[in-house]
Amino acid sequence: MTPAPPPRPTLPSAEQAGQADALRGGLVSGLIATLALLALATLAGLALAERGDVAPIALLYLGPVMFAAIRLGLRPGLGAGLLSSLVYTYFFIPPRFTLLVADPAQLITLVVLLGVALGGSHMAKRLHEQARLAEARAGRDALLAGFAGSLMAVTRAEALWAFLASEIARVFDVRVLVLAPDEGGALALVAAEPAQERADLLEMAAAQWCFDGGRATGPGGQVPTASEWLFVPVPGRGGPLAVVGVGHPEAAMPLHGPQLPLLESLLAQTGLALSRMVLEEQAHALDRVQERERLRSALLSSIGHDLRTPLTTVLGTLRALQPLSADQATALSSARAEAERLDRFVANLIDMVRIETGAIERAAEAVDLAEACDAALDHFAPGLLRGRVALAVADDLPLVMADPRLLHHCLINLIDNADRHGGPDGTIAIEGLALADGGVELAVCDQGPGVPADERERIFGLFARIEGTDRTGGTGLGLAIVKGFADAMGVAVEAGERQGGGARFVLRFPAGLVRAVPLRGVSA
Numbered sequence: 001m002t003p004a005p006p007p008r009p010t011l012p013s014a015e016q017a018g019q020a021d022a023l024r025g026g027l028v029s030g031l032i033a034t035l036a037l038l039a040l041a042t043l044a045g046l047a048l049a050e051r052g053d054v055a056p057i058a059l060l061y062l063g064p065v066m067f068a069a070i071r072l073g074l075r076p077g078l079g080a081g082l083l084s085s086l087v088y089t090y091f092f093i094p095p096r097f098t099l100l101v102a103d104p105a106q107l108i109t110l111v112v113l114l115g116v117a118l119g120g121s122h123m124a125k126r127l128h129e130q131a132r133l134a135e136a137r138a139g140r141d142a143l144l145a146g147f148a149g150s151l152m153a154v155t156r157a158e159a160l161w162a163f164l165a166s167e168i169a170r171v172f173d174v175r176v177l178v179l180a181p182d183e184g185g186a187l188a189l190v191a192a193e194p195a196q197e198r199a200d201l202l203e204m205a206a207a208q209w210c211f212d213g214g215r216a217t218g219p220g221g222q223v224p225t226a227s228e229w230l231f232v233p234v235p236g237r238g239g240p241l242a243v244v245g246v247g248h249p250e251a252a253m254p255l256h257g258p259q260l261p262l263l264e265s266l267l268a269q270t271g272l273a274l275s276r277m278v279l280e281e282q283a284h285a286l287d288r289v290q291e292r293e294r295l296r297s298a299l300l301s302s303i304g305h306d307l308r309t310p311l312t313t314v315l316g317t318l319r320a321l322q323p324l325s326a327d328q329a330t331a332l333s334s335a336r337a338e339a340e341r342l343d344r345f346v347a348n349l350i351d352m353v354r355i356e357t358g359a360i361e362r363a364a365e366a367v368d369l370a371e372a373c374d375a376a377l378d379h380f381a382p383g384l385l386r387g388r389v390a391l392a393v394a395d396d397l398p399l400v401m402a403d404p405r406l407l408h409h410c411l412i413n414l415i416d417n418a419d420r421h422g423g424p425d426g427t428i429a430i431e432g433l434a435l436a437d438g439g440v441e442l443a444v445c446d447q448g449p450g451v452p453a454d455e456r457e458r459i460f461g462l463f464a465r466i467e468g469t470d471r472t473g474g475t476g477l478g479l480a481i482v483k484g485f486a487d488a489m490g491v492a493v494e495a496g497e498r499q500g501g502g503a504r505f506v507l508r509f510p511a512g513l514v515r516a517v518p519l520r521g522v523s524a
Contacts, residue, residue, distance in 0.1 A: 030072045034080050037064035042087055049092060057092050058112070061085075065116050070124040078118065085110040140262060143171065147266055151273040160277070161191035161242070164270055168246065168263065169193040174254055177229065177245035179207045187211055187243065199245075207231045207243045214240050219253050220260060230254040232263055235271045242274075307346045315339050340380065344416060351409060351481050362488055366399040366515050367407060369432045369442055376411035388425075389415075393432035393442075400440055401513040406485040410493075413478035414444040414505050422446025422502065429498075438511030447502040456495040479505075489513075 041060040048057055061084035069077025089099055089110070147167060154160045157180075165176040177199055178191040187208055189199050199207070210217040210231035217223040218230035229247040233240035244267060246254045255263065318336045323329035370393040377389060418428045426447035433441045451459055460483040479495075482505075486493040491507050498504040 027072065027076075030068070031076065034064050034068040034072070034076070037067055038080070038084060038087065041084070042091060045088075045092055058088060061088055062116055069116075069118075070127075074118075074122070074125065077124075078114065081114045081116065081118075085114065143262075144265055144269065148269050148273075151269060154273065155277065155280075157274060157277060158190070160270065160274060164244065164266075165191040165193040168244065168266065171266075172246060172255065172259060172263065173249075175247040175249060177203065177207070177247075178242060179204075179211075179245070180242035181211075190242070202227050203229050203245065207245060211240050211243045216260070216264075218245075220255055228254075230260075232260070232267055234267045234274070236275065241271055303346075303349055307342075308350070311339070311343055311346055315343055337380075341416075344379075344412065345477070347409070349477065351485070362403045362406065364401045364403055364489070367402045367404055368399055369393055369397060369440070370395075372404065372407055372411060373430050373432075373442075376408055376415055379408075379412050380415070388419075388428055390427055390429045392429065394434070397432045397434060398440060399515045400509045401515060402489050402491065402509070403485075406489055410482045410485050410507065411444070413482050414507075417478050417505070418444050418446035418448075418503075421448045423448055426502075435508075438514060440509040440514050442507045442509070443504050445498040445502055445504045447498070447500075450497055450501065450503045451495050453497075459495055460493070 038061070041064055044060055045057040065077065065081045065084055068080035086099065090097060150163065150167070151160070154163055161178045161180065165178050168174070169176045176191075176193040177189060177196075179187040179199065180190045182188045187204065189197070206217050206225040206227040206229060209223065209225065210221075210233055213223065214233050214235075215222040216230065216232045217225050218227050221230050221232070229245040231243050231245045234242040234244060244263075246263070248254050315336075318332065318339055321332055323332050370391070373391055373393060377391075415428065415430075422428060423446075429443075429445040431441075431443045431445065433443070435441055460479050483493055486507060490513060491509055494506050494508070496504045496506060
């Protein structure tokens with residue numbers, strides 16, 4: 001489609017009158033110049049005729065004819081050609097000083113002059129059209145560039161809709177409605193020029209039709225409607241982002257000819273600007289999240305390291321103290337257990353920072369799961385859990401390739417989780433099983449209420465607590481650390497339901513991490 005000049009606001013009557021006077025003045029001056037050139041050509045022809053050189057006289061009249069055709073257009077050009085033919089016939093074609101043509105061959109000169117006028121005017125018309133199209137294209141590009149530059153200064157969607165309504169009303173001299181989906185997905189009026197509070201029912205129906213179909217509806221649009229408003233969608237990557245309606249102040253056709261493509265170009269730029277705003281908001285939100293994560297990691301690291309030294313001293317002192325009575329033994333045992341719990345919490349803080357910063361160092365080696373479970377149980381206060389733990393790891397269970405230190409922390413947190421949520425008298429079962437696919441499964445089970453099926457993924461999140469269940473205590477770090485360390489070792493971890501009631505947390509070692517041994521404790 002050939003670009004056309006952008007629409008301009010209606011000019012005041014005084015300015016229109018000034019332009020009309022300028023056009024009439026240009027026509028009059030052009031006619032006077034044509035007559036002057038015609039007179040000069042005639043004088044030059046008479047001078048040549050006195051010397052007996054008549055042949056080139058007809059060429060002298062090409063100048064006035066071409067000037068009139070190019071400068072003034074088709075009709076003045078034809079008039080200049082006809083007048084030149086008459087003057088040439090009267091002054092130079094025998095019998096001279098009459099309009100009779102004795103030699104029919106002289107008629108060719110007349111036809112040539114008229115043909116030059118017609119060809120010149122046609123060429124001038126094409127040049128004028130090309131110049132007008134170039135000017136229109138430049139004006140359109142300037143309008144789009146200015147509109148795009150103004151959009152860059154808009155940073156909020158609310159301001160964008162108001163700006164769009166005012167700009168369209170200014171450029172096209174129309175009334176404007178902008179409708180965008182609200183939180184519920186229904187179209188709502190977000191801007192209008194001139195301002196109004198709501199749109200009519202017929203207008204809302206036409207706008208909804210435009211939004212659903214993604215096509216212009218109304219007078220001059222792809223889909224006709226009963227509304228006098230033309231609604232055009234604001235395009236987005238996933239479909240229309242909003243709908244813009246334009247209406248003529250006097251209920252006439254809102255847009256004409258090339259105005260609709262220009263409006264669609266403006267709305268396409270608006271859609272890009274809105275997408276840019278969404279991306280900027282997402283980037284800002286991501287920056288805020290990352291900043292919070294950095295602050296949290298720094299806080300966790302600071303707390304963990306600042307508590308580690310005094311806590312180690314406290315634990316060493318409590319372990320060195322010897323009770324002098326049964327009451328002191330009970331109190332000392334309780335204090336030691338709480339200090340060890342605090343020590344595990346601090347260790348979890350430090351481990352969580354290591355997981356998030358990617359500072360986990362792995363050193364895989366063949367590990368006996370029964371020995372790993374015994375070592376994890378020894379981490380707790382002597383005799384605190386031994387009477388409640390049922391360790392069921394088969395003697396012929398193969399070794400697994402794992403980092404002993406990371407696996408140790410995983411087991412400590414799983415056992416501590418079962419102790420806290422399985423009830424004071426509940427049994428903690430640790431089961432090691434060989435799977436049919438060649439893998440190995442190590443499960444830690446408790447007899448608490450368990451974990452709901454829809455929360456079994458979220459429970460491994462950082463600081464996750466499940467309200468309404470037995471999983472509301474603790475810091476919410478232990479299972480997140482189990483998940484992070486298990487992923488680092490290539491081990492799957494999942495939460496399930498224990499047969500007979502309770503929770504069952506499983507570490508599943510794939511077949512690639514299993515090492516079969518002929519005798520227990522002997523590497524293959």
